[in-house]
Amino acid sequence: NAAFLTMPYGGMSSLEGVLVIVLESSSRFGGWLWSTRRSDGAVFEHGPRGIRPAGAVGRNTLNMVEELGLEGEVLPVTYSHIASKNRYLYVNGQLHKMPSRISELLRTVPPFSRPLLLSVASELLVTKSKEDDESIHSFVSRRLGKELADIAVDSLCRGVFAGDCRKLSVRSCFPPFYNAEQRRGSLILGMLLGSGTILSLNICDIRSIKESWAQWSLRRGVESLPESLAEYLQQSGKVQLHREAAVKQIHPSASGWKVHLEDGVVSADHIISALPAKALSSVLPSSCQPLIQQLQDVSSVTVAVINLEYEGSILPVMGFGHLVPSSEDRGLLGVVYDSVPFPQHNRPDGQTTRLTVMMGGAWFQEVFGPPEAVTDEHLIARATEAVQCHLGVTTAPIWSRVALQRDCIPQYYLGHFSKVESMRHFIRENNLPLSLTGSSYDGVSVNDVIFSGRTAVQELLGTGV
Ligand SMILES: Cc1cc2nc3c(=O)[nH]c(=O)nc-3n(C[C@H](O)[C@H](O)[C@H](O)COP(=O)(O)OP(=O)(O)OC[C@H]3O[C@@H](n4cnc5c(N)ncnc54)[C@H](O)[C@@H]3O)c2cc1C
Numbered sequence: 001n002a003a004f005l006t007m008p009y010g011g012m013s014s015l016e017g018v019l020v021i022v023l024e025s026s027s028r029f030g031g032w033l034w035s036t037r038r039s040d041g042a043v044f045e046h047g048p049r050g051i052r053p054a055g056a057v058g059r060n061t062l063n064m065v066e067e068l069g070l071e072g073e074v075l076p077v078t079y080s081h082i083a084s085k086n087r088y089l090y091v092n093g094q095l096h097k098m099p100s101r102i103s104e105l106l107r108t109v110p111p112f113s114r115p116l117l118l119s120v121a122s123e124l125l126v127t128k129s130k131e132d133d134e135s136i137h138s139f140v141s142r143r144l145g146k147e148l149a150d151i152a153v154d155s156l157c158r159g160v161f162a163g164d165c166r167k168l169s170v171r172s173c174f175p176p177f178y179n180a181e182q183r184r185g186s187l188i189l190g191m192l193l194g195s196g197t198i199l200s201l202n203i204c205d206i207r208s209i210k211e212s213w214a215q216w217s218l219r220r221g222v223e224s225l226p227e228s229l230a231e232y233l234q235q236s237g238k239v240q241l242h243r244e245a246a247v248k249q250i251h252p253s254a255s256g257w258k259v260h261l262e263d264g265v266v267s268a269d270h271i272i273s274a275l276p277a278k279a280l281s282s283v284l285p286s287s288c289q290p291l292i293q294q295l296q297d298v299s300s301v302t303v304a305v306i307n308l309e310y311e312g313s314i315l316p317v318m319g320f321g322h323l324v325p326s327s328e329d330r331g332l333l334g335v336v337y338d339s340v341p342f343p344q345h346n347r348p349d350g351q352t353t354r355l356t357v358m359m360g361g362a363w364f365q366e367v368f369g370p371p372e373a374v375t376d377e378h379l380i381a382r383a384t385e386a387v388q389c390h391l392g393v394t395t396a397p398i399w400s401r402v403a404l405q406r407d408c409i410p411q412y413y414l415g416h417f418s419k420v421e422s423m424r425h426f427i428r429e430n431n432l433p434l435s436l437t438g439s440s441y442d443g444v445s446v447n448d449v450i451f452s453g454r455t456a457v458q459e460l461l462g463t464g465v
């Protein structure tokens with residue numbers, strides 16, 4: 001999650017003799033991986049809080065965790081844990097547990113008006129779309145019915161992208177859904193049969209499979225990951241890390257690029273950009289015009305992340321948290337019950353409950369107005385009011401923290417995949433020594449962005465997966 005990687009001086013056939021320079025505009029590495037460690041031992045996350053071990057991208061992150069010597073720090077949450085089994089929706093003023101067992105698919109479970117198995121069964125008969133992209137809402141309405149799209153999928157998109165499923169692209173946001181329909185003609189069949197890819201395993205992978213991990217965090221918070229990575233790279237002697245080194249402009253040069261900083265210029269053979277797309281667009285030379293325009297088109301949303309700590313065990317239900325569909329409350333996305341999956345992050349002395357309320361996203365401007373004009377007091381009042389109304393908690397929190405995460409989650413709107421293809425086509429056609437990585441292109445999860453960095457380096461060194 002550091003921003004800008006340049007690779008000057010050299011032979012690209014292996015890392016031998018290559019100097020890597022990491023340029024980060026802020027005073028810390030990690031971007032949205034941001035944890036507050038209070039002096040009494042409590043840990044609060046202002047960005048991601050749980051990372052999934054599943055799939056090639058999940059395994060890749062666990063490999064890195066192991067290489068960094070962080071295995072002993074991992075806090076796993078198994079599939080049998082209550083936080084994995086219980087996720088709630090807040091609909092019509094009530095919490096409803098989302099079905100997690102087959103038996104719950106057979107009967108009508110509120111807030112849905114018919115057994116979900118009926119939607120699943122009729123899905124097998126729906127013909128495949130010929131469109132090369134579709135909104136997530138339209139895809140799910142067409143295959144599983146409007147009610148599931150309006151409630152479950154609307155909420156899911158708020159709980160992953162803080163976005164509007166009517167605008168987000170199914171092909172780019174949930175490639176497994178899109179591919180399932182394209183390859184097997186059915187979402188359900190495709191998800192059941194899977195893609196069949198198997199990758200090599202290491203110790204952490206084996207443990208995650210044997211112990212059936214659904215997600216994991218780290219003892220000192222997820223920010224330990226970029227912190228350890230920065231330390232590891234520093235010690236390798238092959239990487240120069242620079243904080244408070246904002247890239248202002250880049251210009252082509254005979255051997256690659258000249259990267260202009262506030263107080264100097266760095267030469268680079270190749271740039272691996274991990275900047276948000278808009279930030280990259282503002283530093284590219286005007287000769288990259290079509291690319292600049294496409295990068296600018298990748299918009300992102302602002303999320304207000306409110307950490308709350310309460311005295312005692314105050315939750316009426318146990319689980320990962322609850323999501324709120326946009327039809328219920330446009331501004332309130334959901335509440336994470338952090339103490340349930342990760343009690344190790346609670347203050348060690350005494351019983352407390354940590355919650356995170358997430359607000360805004362695609363609805364931020366409409367509900368709260370311009371982010372720069374919103375006060376912390378207003379956001380805390382709105383968050384505690386939701387905790388009172390949704391969870392019946394009448395006591396006031398003993399501690400709170402507001403993090404207004406501006407433009408933090410990119411939105412992959414319809415046609416995103418072709419935009420990204422055309423960006424990479426422009427780079428290839430013009431022989432630009434530039435790789436695009438980070439959350440603006442190929443997936444927003446922590447796993448996705450780490451994997452995209454790895455893929456860029458492998459492509460550059462010709463070492464492939
Ligand atoms: C509230 C929230 C909750 C989330 N929850 C989860 C979760 O539970 N699980 C999960 O997997 N993912 C989650 N995510 C998503 C995930 O955290 C992000 O998508 C991912 O961390 C993005 O990483 P990145 O490196 O692409 O971008 P960033 O983290 O945005 O990093 C980009 C870096 O570029 C720097 N920069 C910008 N401009 C310049 C410049 N001109 N020069 C130099 N540096 C510059 C920035 O300072 C920043 O450090 C969450 C995100 C948020 C915001």
Ligand SMILES: C=Cc1c2[nH]c(c1C)Cc1[nH]c(c(CCC(=O)O)c1C)Cc1[nH]c(c(C)c1CCC(=O)O)Cc1[nH]c(c(C)c1C=C)C2
Pocket residue numbers: 052087088156158159160161162215303320321322323333334335336358444445446
């Ligand atoms: C309420 C808002 C948000 C919550 N988390 C996020 C937002 C915007 C951000 C986020 N959450 C996840 C990811 C990564 C996706 C991935 O591919 O790993 C991101 C960017 C994980 C996630 N959270 C929920 C789901 C269903 C997922 C997908 C992976 C998984 O199944 O674990 C649901 C969820 N998110 C939030 C709540 C309160 C909630 C459900 C109860 C918070």
